[in-house]
Amino acid sequence: MCPERMILAAHPQSMFRRLSASRQTMAVLWLVVLAVWLSTTVARAEERIVLQLKWYHQFQFAGFYAADVKGFYAAEGLHVIIREGSPKRPAIQEVLEGRADFGVSNESVLLARLHGEPLVACAAIFQHSPYVVLTRADSGIRKPSDLPGRTLMMASPEASVQFLAMLKHEGIPLQRVKLVPQTWDLRDLIEKRVDAVTAYSTVEPMQMRQVGVEPAMIRVTDYGVDFYGDTLFTTETMVKKDRAQVAAFVRATRRGWEYAMEHPQEMIDLILKMPEVKRRGLRRENLESEAKEMRPLILPELVDMGHMNPGRWERMEQIFQETGFIRHKQSLKGFLFEPDPGIDTGLLWSLGCVLALALLIGGIVLLWNVQLRRKVERSTRDVRLSEANLTALIENTSASIWSVDRDLRYIIFNSHFHRLVEESLGRPPEVGMALSEILSAEELAERKPLYDRALAGERFLWEVNRTFRNVPHILAESFSPISNGREITGVTVFSYDITEQRKLEEQYRQSQKMDAIGQLAGGVAHDFNNLLMVIQGNASLALMAELPPEEVHAILQDIVTATERAAALTSQLLAFSRRQPMQPRDLEMNTIVTEASRMFGRLIGEDITLQTELTPSPTPVHADSGMIEQVLLNLAVNARDAMPHGGQLTLRTRVVPPQDLPGKLAARVDGEEFVQVDVSDNGQGIAADCLPHIFEPFFTTKEVGKGTGLGLATAFGIAQQHGGWLTVESMVGHGSTFSLFLPRHASTNGKQAAAPEPAVKKRRGNETILIVEDDSTVRNVVVHVLKQNGYRIYEAVNGQTALELWEQCGLETDVLITDMVMPGGVSGHELAQQLLAKKPSLKVIYTSGYSAEVFRGDFVLPAGVDFLRKPYRAEDLLAAVGKALDGGKTSV
Known part of the structure; x- marks a missing residue:
């Protein structure tokens, strides 16, 4: 015992006499307060308090059990009865109806308060909702x-x-x-x-x-929904009746929770002994798992136990309003429990006017000081909590996050970025370190423009390929400027690894391709089987019976017709896949539309009116007339099918300046004019949800059996092959307009394109022809046709054989007919180049049935070279030979 306290204990009266009058008065006041407090404590010890839990006994309520068994409630003079909860015993109802003094619930406490119930929140046990x-x-x-x-x-x-x-x-x-x-x-x-x-x-x-x-x-x-979890609450009646008792209960409860979170195993032992827990068969591993999961929700190391932020309750109220549970924002005054009862002014007035004034001034100063201290403490806790939440968010994300200042020096970064840089570059980053100390000169030159864009105020995404541990990765990086008011002080970068996402996207695209191939194979097999049936059936019939010549002629004509249909099918497939070689020439689009409209008159029927609106301006284009006619034909057939009960089909042309082009086409060209051809109908229209898919392969809005889904896809491919575009505008019930855009060709100076060359008549001859074809059956047909018409023939099975044969027949050979794709390492085009080098006067005719290896989508036949696409008729072969022999020099 210290000497001063010993003197005070031995001579209390003398010490009291030494006090000034004002101090004597203050001492009397504190003795009165002490007496009142003691009387209240004694009265409180005689009262029992009932706590209604939210649910059955488990570690969720360990703090309340600790406050009871460790004597924290008893130390406050409280006798507490803890009642187990259940779905049939809701805590809020039990407290409001007077069967319990305190309860444990969730955000429903605030909702009940906003609906007029006199509830008061005392402490938030769970800082985050479970x-x-x-x-x-x-x-x-x-x-x-x-x-x-x-x-x-x-x-x-x-x-x-x-x-x-x-x-x-x-x-x-x-x-x-x-x-x-x-x-x-x-x-x-x-x-x-x-x-x-x-x-x-x-x-x-x-x-x-x-x-x-x-x-x-x-x-x-x-x-974005982060409510408080388990919350201790009571009623306004309880607070008004004995605020000090409520404060004591809250204090003891907080001590209990602090103890429980520091001694989880002890509390688990206690809970396992409860009869209700034994009946439910709860095991230790359940309680241990629950205790572990509760720690990041309660945050005992970061936040004072039971801490409540008024701003967070207001945010919860705002969410109630947004979800329609309340109509208007209300005041939360009195909802959060304040433990201090305030100053008893009546008692102060009883001590006299002068003393009352002094105490009032002192009380005001003291109250201001306490409130200031509490605000500072509360703000400090909130800042710490916000910092802890932000740190947890940054550290727990799978992204790499870092920030740099205007000098490109690191301000902050998360552990994921730290580990990634250290593993990939062998040197860890440090705050204050410049990018130039981490990145190589080449990498810095590549990355600096990105940071400059962000420092200029731009927010953008950037994809970059990186290799970590010899494994390639695709990263998506989000650059955002850091602004302090109007000034940009740095850049924050979020980097995500999207390698797996890109792999999944590629797998999805491949699966779509395989589905499309399956559909195409099924459709082609069906159509070709039908055609082969016609050919095989008629050929068998001709072989089996001795028929009159006129019937044999009819059978052979059916076979020829079937082969022409097969050729048309392969032509459409080649056009769809952009594998059909273009044969462009200068054309006048107005002329093409006029000629097409004459054909459409027979195609669309008498109940549809055909109207043309041609621009008076020249419409020169450089295109393959057959392909363009195929596009217009497809569009006209679709328009006819969209008007089953008649209507109007309009063909319209105009010259489009660059600023009026569709967005996707305008982005690909630089100041070019285009010729636009519109094919419009006033039919049924196309549903809005179908428009984004209208040019996709195998997509059709027609009934089963009435459309293949290749027509518009083929038309779109032809438009792209010509450097143009195809668009559609449609509204259900008002019709559709398909617009074809082709580059306006200036070489004709607005004049009408030259008329097509007259067809070359087939001729007989005695010239020498070298035929190079790897398929013996095809070669036999070609040889037979040409020999029947007087030509001398040399044959070769591939390009290499042809080169060897040329040594003995080269001088007398006038025409080379060669397949484009052959085995042996020498293609038809390479063969022609070598033979023309030896004999420039040689005429060349290319043939092919499968041109994927040579004729890519942008391939254009050299001027003066003829091309026969398989299958072709004998008349076409003879006409091509005659044209080559009667024409000018060939160049390839």
Whole structure:
């Protein structure tokens, strides 16, 4: 005992006499206050307090058990009865109806207060909500957008505000989720009677794992909804009756929770001894898992136990308003419990006017000081909490995050970025280190313009390829400027690894290609089998019976017709795949449209009116007339089919300046004029949801059997092959307009294109022809036709053989007929080049049935070279030979 205290104990009266009058008065005042406090404590010890828990006994309420068994309640003069909760005993109802003094609930405490119930929040035990949507891992449900159409078991909407707020933030209507009432039986999810349930992340996931079912969780906190969890509350009546008693209960409860979080195993031992817990068969591993999951929700190392932020409660109120649970924002005054009772002015007035004035001034100063200190403490806690939350967010993300200042020096970065840089470059980054100290000169030259863009105020995404541990990665980097008011002080970069995403996208595209190939193969096989049936059946008939010449002629004519249909089918396939070689020449589009309109008159029928509106301006284009006519034919047939009961088909031309071109085409050209051809109808129109897919292969709006889905895709491919574009505008019930855009060709100076050359008549001759064809059956047909018409023939099976044969027949050979794709390493084009070098006067005719290896989409035949696409008729072969022999010099 110190000397001063010993003197005071030995001579209390003398010491009291030494005090000044004012100090004597203050001492009397404190003695009165002490007496009142002691009398209140004694009275309180005689009263019992009932605490109603939210749920059954488990580690979720360990702090309350600790406050009881460790004597913290008793030290405050409190006798507390802790009652177990259940779905039939809701805590809020028990407290409001007077069967309990305190209760534990969630955000429903605030909602009840906003609906007029006199509830007061005393302490927030859980700083973050444990609320989750729980699913089976094998259900495929990973995010809110997976819930529409699924069955979700949850409590009443009032008890599930967090879930509804999450759906609203994600733009998902509640009506799209199948809701069923909560049965509180987890077997409904385990046995797949429902797809998801609302639950606590601290309890139910462990229960699922114990029965061998892996859980998956959607945490509402991941989607911008972060409410307080378990909250201790009471009523305004209880606070007004004895504020000091409420404060004492809160103090003891906080001590209990601090003890429980520091001694989890001791509390687990206590809980396992409870009779109710034994009856439910709760095991130690359940409680240990629950205690572990609760720690990041309570944050005992970062936040004072029971801390409540008024601003956060106001944000929760705002979410209630956004979700429709309240109509208007209300005052929360009195909702958060304040432990200090304030100053008793009546007692002060009893001590005299002068002393009252002095105490009033002192009280005001003291109150201001206390409130200031509390505000500073509260602000400090909030700042620490915000910093802890921000740090947790940055550290727990899978992205690499870093910030640099205007001098490109690192300000901050997360551990993921630190580890990535150290592993890839062998040197860890440090705050204050410049980019030039980490990156090579080449990398810095590549990266600096990106930072300059962000420092100029631009926000943008950038993809970059990087190699880590000899494995290539694709990174998506988001650059954002850091602004301090109007000044940009640095750049923050978020970098995500999207390698797997790109792989999945590529796999999806490949699967789409395989589906398309399957559809194409099925359609082609069907059509070719029909054609082969005609050819094979007629040929068999001609061989089996001795028929008159006129019947044999009819059978052979059917075979020829079938082969022409097969050729038309392969032509369409080649055009669709952009493998059909172009034979462009200068054309006048007005002339093409005029000639096409004459053919359309017979095609569309008498109940459809055909109208042409041609621009008076010249419309020169450099194009393949056959391909362009095929596009117009496809569009006209579609327009006819869209008007089954008649209507009007309009063909319209105009010259389009660069500024009026469609966006996608304008981005590809530089100041070019285009010729536009519109094919319009006033038929049924195309639904809006079909328009984005209208040019996709195999997409058709026609009935089964009435469309292949290749017509518009082929037309679009032809337009692109000519350096143009094809667009569509349509409205259901008002018709459609398809617009073909082709580059305006200036070489004709606006004059009409020259008329096509007259057809060369077939001729007989005695010239020498070298035929190079690897397919013996095709070669035999060609040889037979030409020999029958007087020509001398040399044959070769491939390019190499032809070169060897040329040594003995080269001088007398007048024409080379060669296939384009052959085995042996020498293509038809290479063969022609070598032979023309030896004999420039040689005439060349190319043939091919499959031109994918040579004739790519942009291939154009050299001037003066003839091309016969297989299959071709004998007349076409003879005409091509005659044209070559009668024509000018060939150049390849």
